[in-house]
Amino acid sequence: MPSRLTVLSGPSGVGKGTVVAALRELVPHVWVSVSATTRRPRPGERDGVHYRFVDPAVFDELIADDALLEWAEFAGNRYGTPRSPALKHLEAGDPTLLEIELEGARQVRRTMPDARFVFLAPPSVDELVQRLSGRGTESSDALAARLVRAEIEMAAADEFDHVVVNHDVDQAAREIADLLG
Numbered sequence: 001m002p003s004r005l006t007v008l009s010g011p012s013g014v015g016k017g018t019v020v021a022a023l024r025e026l027v028p029h030v031w032v033s034v035s036a037t038t039r040r041p042r043p044g045e046r047d048g049v050h051y052r053f054v055d056p057a058v059f060d061e062l063i064a065d066d067a068l069l070e071w072a073e074f075a076g077n078r079y080g081t082p083r084s085p086a087l088k089h090l091e092a093g094d095p096t097l098l099e100i101e102l103e104g105a106r107q108v109r110r111t112m113p114d115a116r117f118v119f120l121a122p123p124s125v126d127e128l129v130q131r132l133s134g135r136g137t138e139s140s141d142a143l144a145a146r147l148v149r150a151e152i153e154m155a156a157a158d159e160f161d162h163v164v165v166n167h168d169v170d171q172a173a174r175e176i177a178d179l180l181g
């Protein structure tokens with residue numbers, strides 16, 4: 001039986017990646033989509049594992065071929081969900097998760113309204129700013145763009161079906177695991 005799609009969003013720096021890693025431990029059969037992005041890899045990120053890292057021209061082709069379920073520009077780079085692997089896993093009945101930003105989540109809401117939309121929120125805005133600034137992975141321009149975007153994303157939490165506050169990674173992962181179907 002096809003399973004339902006879960007879309008996890010939340011501002012950059014909230015800890016989506018860490019919570020998803022904990023979720024994978026709890027629910028080993030969850031399938032997490034690997035996005036295509038034009039962003040450069042950060043140290044330790046591997047092509048095909050964390051992202052599929054592509055040139056802008058390749059991303060243009062993915063859009064032209066309608067190969068993306070959704071895509072958005074975020075802080076100067078583009079990110080998108082490859083359509084066919086996600087649909088294949090949903091068809092196979094695997095709990096399927098997309099970890100994407102707000103614009104992409106809104107697109108999925110329009111095209112797949114049955115999906116479950118989960119917002120991961122920080123315990124406080126101050127904590128988010130500290131985490132984002134302390135991560136040290138971004139240039140100051142990119143950091144400024146992410147902070148602006150974080151404010152916009154925080155204001156949209158009400159659009160989501162569920163809000164999970166990331167006080168504690170394992171607790172947040174358990175709450176999301178309970179929502180997967």
Ligand code: 5GP
Pocket residue numbers: 010011012016035036039070071072074079080081082099100101102103104105
């Ligand atoms: P980062 O550069 O920090 O890895 O990701 C930046 C933002 O892009 C995060 O909010 C992340 O959730 C989002 N993102 C990652 N993959 C996708 C995707 O395929 N589509 C969209 N719309 N956002 C994505």
